[in-house]
Each structure stands twice: as C-alpha cells, then as structure tokens.
Amino acid sequence: MAHSLRIEPLAGTTFGATVTGVKVAALDDAAFRDLYAAWLEYALLIFPGQHLKRAEQIAFAKRFGPLEFEMAALSNVKADGSLRLEADNDDMMKILKGNMGWHCDSTYMPVQAKGAVFSAEVVPSIGGQTGFADMRAAYDALDGALKAKVEKLAAHHSLHYSQSKLGHQTRNKDGQYSGYGLHDGPVPLRQLVKVHPGTGRKSLLIGRHAHDIPGMDRADSERLLQELVDFACQPPRLYHHDWRAGDAVLWDNRCLMHQATPWDMTQPRVMWHSRIAGDPASESAIAA
Secondary structure (H helix, E strand, C coil): CCCCCCCEECCCCCEEEEECCCCCCCCCCHHHHHHHHHHHHHHHHEECCCCHHHHHHHHHCCCCCCCEEEEEEEEECCCHHHCCCCHHHCCCHHHHCCCCCCCCCCCCCCCCECCCCEEEEEECCCECCCEEEHHHHHHHHHHHHHHHHHHHEEEEEEEHHHHHHHCCCCCCCCCCCCCCCCCCCCEEEEEEEEEEECCCCEEEEECCCEECCCCCCCCHHHHHHHHHHHHHCCCCCCCCCCCCCCCEEECCCCCCEEEEEEEEECCCCCEEEEEEEHHHHHHHHCCC
C-alpha cells in the first residue's frame, strides 16, 4: 500500500480495529478501498483524533452509500446551550435512555440501516462509552439445536415497542422528540438470522426493538429474544469505546449491535450521528 493507512485489530475481541495514519476527510480512492475492505472484515473501525467538521463527516459517510439522514445530535445539551435535566425525563431524555439498550439502527424502518459514522465533540469526564457486540461471532457460538431453531424464526421490530418498555408514551405527537422512527406504518418483520450482503456471513438480528416472534406465545418470544441478547453480548464479542473529543467511529449495522452507556448527566455529552441507508435489495423487511 502506497498510503499510510494503519489498521490495528482490537485486542481480546472477535471484531473491530483502530485506524491511524490517515485523515478520513481526505482519503484517496486507493486508501478508501482498503478502508472499505477493512470495514467488511472488522465491522467496527475507530479513528482517533479526527475532529471532523460537519461537512467532512457527512461527506465521509456518503462514501459508503446514500444517507438515511445526514447528521443528528445525540446530546443532553439543548439548542440554547443549557443542559437537559435527567429529572425532567423529557422525550429526548427517554430516547437517550432507550439507546442504552442493545440494538441495531433502523430495524423498525422498512429498510434497515447499513451503518453509521459517529463522532464525539464533547465528552463527559467519566462514563458515556458506546458498546458494540459482534452478532456474527454470536451466531457462530450458538449450539447446533439453537442455530436450527433461530434459523426458522423472525421477529417484529418497533421503536414504539422498545420505548414503551421504558414507560415512554410515544404516541404523544406534541413531545420534543422529532419522532424519527416513531412511524405509524407497518411493523417490520425480520429474520432472526441475517446473511450479510457483502461477506455472506450469518449473524443474529435481535435487540431491544425485536418482539413478538410469529408462532410463539408472547412471553416465550420475549424470553427467547432476551436470552439471545444475554448470550450474544458477552466477551470476547464485546467492545466498549472510551471516547475522547475528536474520535470518530464507523460501524456495520448489518452485523453489530450497539448501546449507549450511562454518564453523569450534569456533564455535557455531544455526539454526532450520520446514518448510512441500507440497500433495499438486502435490508428490506419481510413482505407480510
């Protein structure tokens, strides 16, 4: 390789790598091809000290495909600069708390997201890590009987469902949350075992939005889905990123779950999320 891209796999995990030696805002085509191949292999790429400007982050994300949305703040800082109070527990706070459950993005939409670029502008002094879990390795680790069982199953995915478990009344239209994902369209149905369109590897598609497996009693469905999450999200299939201001990460939403983690919300945390749209040919929900 003529460029200076350095890819260092994360120690002690089944996935993930740290990428140094490049500014992602200025990658040439050869470096980008190597980066894309590394993304398919490792599913999570960490880029320390990038300090991406808004336009740079959006442009980098667009190299991976059309965007579901260009940029959204995930933050406990309001537009006027004041801190959102945890005690107020407003709609945005409920979404922030909901994101602390393991999930894949946009499984509740007709087309599941391909991935995301996520960057840190302001980080708290303690807490606020982002966790990732390798659903490829989780599927591989299932015993034969459970593999055979989950291969035949699907689950519905809904943000209304996952937020309602926190007591979030999502049908209230005048809340402060923009309502992204809280649609009134059909509830997508997705197979529990997903085949990655870029690698052919199988992975589990589960998480907090998944519910009501057709053909199963609701309690049994909930128990099985929770048992799968508990099994999947164990070492060596886990990595939690300790953010520093300026860090950026890129993850493959087709084979990783992720979660936010708590922090002292009297401290500001400002993160920026650019979501890469999935290909309808491979990421569409099952036709009902």
